[in-house]
Amino acid sequence: MKTLEKILENNKVKPTAMRLLVLQFILRKKTALSLSQLENYFDNADRTTIYRTIKTFVEKGLVHQIDDGTGVTKYALCEENCECEIETDLHLHFHCTKCEETTCLTEHKIPQINLPEGFIAENINLVVKGICDKCSTS
Amino acid sequence: MKTLEKILENNKVKPTAMRLLVLQFILRKKTALSLSQLENYFDNADRTTIYRTIKTFVEKGLVHQIDDGTGVTKYALCEENCECEIETDLHLHFHCTKCEETTCLTEHKIPQINLPEGFIAENINLVVKGICDKCSTS
DNA sequence: ATAAGTATTGCAACAATAGTGCATTAACTG
DNA sequence: CAGTTAATGCACTATTGTTGCAATACTTAT
Ligand SMILES: [Mn+2]
Ligand SMILES: [Mn+2]
Ligand SMILES: [Zn+2]
Ligand SMILES: [Zn+2]
Numbered sequence: 664m665k666t667l668e669k670i671l672e673n674n675k676v677k678p679t680a681m682r683l684l685v686l687q688f689i690l691r692k693k694t695a696l697s698l699s700q701l702e703n704y705f706d707n708a709d710r711t712t713i714y715r716t717i718k719t720f721v722e723k724g725l726v727h728q729i730d731d732g733t734g735v736t737k738y739a740l741c742e743e744n745c746e747c748e749i750e751t752d753l754h755l756h757f758h759c760t761k762c763e764e765t766t767c768l769t770e771h772k773i774p775q776i777n778l779p780e781g782f783i784a785e786n787i788n789l790v791v792k793g794i795c796d797k798c799s800t801s
Numbered sequence: 802m803k804t805l806e807k808i809l810e811n812n813k814v815k816p817t818a819m820r821l822l823v824l825q826f827i828l829r830k831k832t833a834l835s836l837s838q839l840e841n842y843f844d845n846a847d848r849t850t851i852y853r854t855i856k857t858f859v860e861k862g863l864v865h866q867i868d869d870g871t872g873v874t875k876y877a878l879c880e881e882n883c884e885c886e887i888e889t890d891l892h893l894h895f896h897c898t899k900c901e902e903t904t905c906l907t908e909h910k911i912p913q914i915n916l917p918e919g920f921i922a923e924n925i926n927l928v929v930k931g932i933c934d935k936c937s938t939s
Numbered sequence: 940a941t942a943a944g945t946a947t948t949g950c951a952a953c954a955a956t957a958g959t960g961c962a963t964t965a966a967c968t969g
Numbered sequence: 970c971a972g973t974t975a976a977t978g979c980a981c982t983a984t985t986g987t988t989g990c991a992a993t994a995c996t997t998a999t
Contacts, residue, residue, distance in 0.1 A: 677995090679947070698985080704831075714986075732868045732926050733956085735985070753952050757920055768920075774912045776927070781934025782895055788870055789914070790926045796919025818977065835958080847978050852957080872986085873956070913968090916990095 666745050674723040681708065685716045686725075694764040695729050695737035695756070731758040731765040732790050753787075759795035766795060812861040819846060823854045824863075832902040833867050833875035833894070869896040869903040870928050876904050891925070897933035904933060 667686050671678040688704060689696065700715045717738055720726040725744070727739040755773055757766045773789045805824050809816040816901065827843060839851045855876055858864040862883070867875040891911055895904045911927045 677946080679994095681948080710947055711950080711987090715947085730868070730870045730872075734868075734872075750839065757916070760923065768917065770917070771914075774914070776893065776909075776912070776929060778895070778909065778929065779906065779934065781937050782929075783930035783932040783937050784929045785898065786929070788926075788928045788930070791916065791920075791922045791924070792916060792926070793923035794921040796917065799919050799921050815975080817965090819977080849958090849979080850977055 670725070674720075674725045676719055676723050676725065681705075681712055682719070684708075685713065689720075689726065689738070689740055691711055694766050695731070697735045697737050699735070707733075729756050729765060729767070730788060730790070731756055732792065733758065733763075733765075737765045739765075742769055755789040755791060757795060758790055758792045759798055760792055761794055761798040763765040764795060808863070809935055812858075812863045812865065814857055814861050819843075819850055819890065820854055820857070822846075823851065823858075827858075827876070827878055832904050833869070833877040835873045837873070867894050867903060867905070867922075868926060868928070869894055870930065871896065871903075875903045877903075880907055893927040893929060895933060896928055896930045897936055898930055899932055899936040902933060 665673075667683045667690075668678045670686060670760055671682060677681060683702060684705065688701065698710075698714060698717060699715070702708075702710055705713065717726065721738070724741060726738045727741050727745075729739060731737055753772050754767060754769045755771050757768055758764075759766070773787050776784065778784060778789060803811075805828075805930075806822045808824060814820060822843065823839060826839065834937045836848075836852060836855060839855070840846075840848055843851065852933060855864065859866055859876070862879060863875045865879050865883075867877060869875055878898050892907045893911055894904060895906055897904070912923050914922065914925060916922060
């Protein structure tokens with residue numbers, strides 16, 4: 664069980680108060696989160712600070728961004744030793760249309776995609792929409 | 802070769818002047834387009850009218866929306882007898898990071914995705930980013 | 940310990956996209 | 970032609986994301 668400070672230091676991020684709080688929030692949450700969720704939770708913190716905190720986390724490879732098709736960027740913790748690019752990861756994401764939560768399916772890698780002649784793939788984003796496990800069994 | 806009017810009527814859309822012009826523009830363009838591209842092209846037309854024209858086209862199944870990960874929704878003509886949902890289609894989309902054009906790869910269907918227990922898929926969006934055929938051969 | 944330099948934060952402002960309310964105009968129906 | 974419905978134009982709003990800059994906090998060298 665690593666401390667919050669250790670996690671930040673391992674990713675070469677200086678552990679400031681705000682960064683520790685944001686990291687704690689991300690760690691506790693099992694699904695991906697948006698900036699506005701953080702803004703609502705830390706309602707006396709500055710919007711820009713939260714924005715730049717997440718930006719730093721993304722740049723340092725601590726979290727990855729997810730475009731789940733809702734128009735709002737989501738963020739989730741990277742796996743340990745994760746090799747994901749800055750923009751996306753190789754695993755697929757699930758967006759539940761009922762609870763509106765976005766989940767990283769880290770075990771489910773994106774299958775091989777074959778493209779027409781001349782197209783060169785650099786990055787792939789695969790988002791499945793539907794009903795998540797929690798919502799389907801309740 | 803169908804006339805523009807026929808295409809609209811087949812989709813139960815009344816052929817107004819603006820709708821015909823927008824449809825013509827979409828038909829001529831081989832790649833997906835954004836609202837701002839339409840706004841720039843029809844620079845004396847009202848933004849809202851263009852917005853609602855596209856919205857009507859989407860609702861009537863004439864075009865489908867594409868979330869290509871750029872943050873700007875793109876629109877492209879549906880194939881004939883296309884069974885695509887309102888939001889997305891079953892084929893994959895390619896976004897070129899060089900020319901910034903988004904292409905429908907209508908022949909390339911999204912492969913079967915298996916999900917963890919309890920997750921129910923309703924819709925899948927797969928976007929590949931990279932270099933398109935035109936940009937890779939020039 | 941102090942001063943200088945660097946990193947972080949807070950505030951204000953901006954831009955782009957998306958969307959709504961409502962009055963006006965055009966088209967259609969009897 | 971009058972009455973009804975549909976489409977358009979204008980103004981305004983909301984949200985997300987982003988930047989500039991001044992004020993703090995933190996670090997490092999004298
Ligand atoms: Mn993920
Ligand atoms: Mn398409
Ligand atoms: Zn759910
Ligand atoms: Zn290209």
